[in-house]
Amino acid sequence: xxxxxxxxxxxxxxxxxxxxxxxxxxxxxxxxxxxxxxxxxxxxxxxxxxxxxxxxxxxxxxxxxxxxxxxxxxxxxxxxxxxxxxxxx
Numbered sequence: 001x002x003x004x005x006x007x008x009x010x011x012x013x014x015x016x017x018x019x020x021x022x023x024x025x026x027x028x029x030x031x032x033x034x035x036x037x038x039x040x041x042x043x044x045x046x047x048x049x050x051x052x053x054x055x056x057x058x059x060x061x062x063x064x065x066x067x068x069x070x071x072x073x074x075x076x077x078x079x080x081x082x083x084x085x086x087x088x089x
Contacts, residue, residue, distance in 0.1 A: 017053055021052075024059075029047065046080060047059070059075070
C-alpha cells in the first residue's frame, strides 16, 4: 500500500466532504421539485452556497417537512444570513 502524506489525506477528506455536499444539495432540489412541482433557479443558486454537510442534512429535513416552497426559502435565507454573520465575526 502506498504511503499517503497528511496533505494527501486531508485533500481526500475534503474531496469526500464536497462529494457529500453535492449529493445532499441534489437530494434537496429533487425533494422540493417532487413536493412542490418546482425548484426555482434562484433557490438552487442560494442552496449551492451551502457547503456544510451537517447544515445540508438539516436543510434536507426542512425540505421534507416544510409546508410550502416559500417556507423552505425563508429557512434557507435565514441560514445563509446567520452563516454570513458568523463569517464576519
